[in-house]
Amino acid sequence: MNKKSIRDIQDLNGKRVFVRVDFNVPLENGAITDDTRIRETLPTIKYLIERGAKIILASHLGRPKGQVVEELRLTPVAVRLSELLGKPVAKVDEAIGEAAKAAVAKLGNGDVLLLENVRFYEGEEKNDPELAKAFAELADLYVNDAFGAAHRAHASTEGIAHYLPAVSGLLMEKELDVLGKALHNPERPFTAIIGGAKVKDKIAVIENLLNIADNLILGGGLAYTFLKAQGYEIGKSLCDDSKLDLARSFIAKAKERGVNFLLPVDIVVTDEFSANANTKVVASNEIPADLEGIDIGPKTRELYADVIAKSKLVVWNGPMGVFEIEPFSHGTRAVAQACAETSAYTVVGGGDSAAAAEKFKLADRMDHISTGGGASLEFMEGKALPGVVALNDK
Numbered sequence: 190m191n192k193k194s195i196r197d198i199q200d201l202n203g204k205r206v207f208v209r210v211d212f213n214v215p216l217e218n219g220a221i222t223d224d225t226r227i228r229e230t231l232p233t234i235k236y237l238i239e240r241g242a243k244i245i246l247a248s249h250l251g252r253p254k255g256q257v258v259e260e261l262r263l264t265p266v267a268v269r270l271s272e273l274l275g276k277p278v279a280k281v282d283e284a285i286g287e288a289a290k291a292a293v294a295k296l297g298n299g300d301v302l303l304l305e306n307v308r309f310y311e312g313e314e315k316n317d318p319e320l321a322k323a324f325a326e327l328a329d330l331y332v333n334d335a336f337g338a339a340h341r342a343h344a345s346t347e348g349i350a351h352y353l354p355a356v357s358g359l360l361m362e363k364e365l366d367v368l369g370k371a372l373h374n375p376e377r378p379f380t381a382i383i384g385g386a387k388v389k390d391k392i393a394v395i396e397n398l399l400n401i402a403d404n405l406i407l408g409g410g411l412a413y414t415f416l417k418a419q420g421y422e423i424g425k426s427l428c429d430d431s432k433l434d435l436a437r438s439f440i441a442k443a444k445e446r447g448v449n450f451l452l453p454v455d456i457v458v459t460d461e462f463s464a465n466a467n468t469k470v471v472a473s474n475e476i477p478a479d480l481e482g483i484d485i486g487p488k489t490r491e492l493y494a495d496v497i498a499k500s501k502l503v504v505w506n507g508p509m510g511v512f513e514i515e516p517f518s519h520g521t522r523a524v525a526q527a528c529a530e531t532s533a534y535t536v537v538g539g540g541d542s543a544a545a546a547e548k549f550k551l552a553d554r555m556d557h558i559s560t561g562g563g564a565s566l567e568f569m570e571g572k573a574l575p576g577v578v579a580l581n582d583k
């Protein structure tokens with residue numbers, strides 16, 4: 190990576206360091222249901238503690254849209270972080286102004302403070318320079334460790350970097366390294382697996398991967414647009430009719446470039462979106478007009494698993510079917526299992542695929558699970574991430 194990281198900063202002792210993290214964790218009735226994003230920032234926080242920095246953590250939580258929303262305070266996150274670190278974490282109910290300044294002034298070397306949800310301020314998402322300056326006033330150094338929010342140009346992810354020396358944290362560095370190697374210098378055969386519901390959201394990713402991957406595997410709801418583009422009947426399956434020409438052009442491009450473009454050869458179809466639904470398996474060119482494709486079939490599972498087994502690098506983003514409902518989860522489970530078993534380096538893009546890997550208890554058998562859903566997608570599209578661009582060059 191050509192951006193500076195905290196490892197490039199010599200003397201951190203006594204320095205006030207503003208660390209933007211992504212503590213946007215799922216909450217249910219005020220309790221954190223998955224603390225992965227908190228645990229993944231521990232290396233950066235511990236690195237700073239060990240070097241005697243005064244650590245000021247900032248994050249967003251949810252989408253409060255510039256208002257104070259009581260349920261979206263970061264207080265439970267401070268409690269969890271304190272448990273994980275085994276030391277106190279101070280929490281202040283503001284992110285700028287006198288209360289925040291006073292809390293920072295109280296910090297000793299190696300102490301940790303968590304500011305309030307930065308999205309309680311209108312200027313955050315507008316990338317207001319005044320808010321960015323107010324954040325910057327609290328610190329001597331800016332560290333961005335919020336890979337999950339790096340695709341957002343907000344005051345605490347982008348703006349602040351213009352007012353302080355700005356470097357990446359260890360998680361940010363790791364994410365960019367792993368995903369960067371995959372896209373810029375992949376070990377081959379390189380297999381990309383793209384699933385999920387919406388073609389629209391993944392078009393740019395598929396297009397970019399057509400230039401890079403050896404095998405491009407499609408599954409999930411977005412595969413049906415490609416099946417229809419080949420002239421197949423897809424019944425009531427998800428389809429984006431506005432993207433049929435584009436889908437056809439992708440299939441042609443793959444042929445031209447010698448990319449092995451894999452679509453499902455058989456499909457689990459259903460008449461109902463429920464756990465008690467009737468299902469059957471049909472060939473992918475024989476989906477009955479009154480049924481909906483809901484998962485990849487057993488032959489496809491085998492075909493995909495075989496390609497994954499023979500790869501050196503696998504990047505997976507998006508489920509193969511409606512994996513949340515047991516009878517429709519087998520395709521996604523098979524892909525997750527194949528990723529767990531292959532000797533290839535496996536990278537899981539965040540979001541639903543990470544949730545699926547967790548659900549099937551295979552997460553710890555993947556080489557890297559990204560903490561960013563949207564961010565890893567934009568990265569895979571080949572887009573520059575504003576939160577990274579703003580950091581200081583090496």
Ligand SMILES: Nc1ncnc2c1ncn2[C@@H]1O[C@H](COP(=O)(O)OP(=O)(O)O)[C@@H](O)[C@H]1O
Nearest residue numbers: 385386387409410482483507510511540541542
């Ligand atoms: N065949 C299908 N029909 C309808 N929905 C599907 C199908 N396959 C997968 N899905 C749904 O797609 C959703 C994930 O889509 P998306 O948000 O695009 O993926 P991701 O979050 O991985 O980027 C899942 O909730 C899953 O149930």
Ligand SMILES: O=C(OP(=O)(O)O)[C@H](O)COP(=O)(O)O
Nearest residue numbers: 211213337338539561562563564
């Ligand atoms: O959870 C997040 O997005 P993700 O689910 O796409 O990874 C990030 O914290 C970004 O949040 P946002 O999409 O509200 O800007």
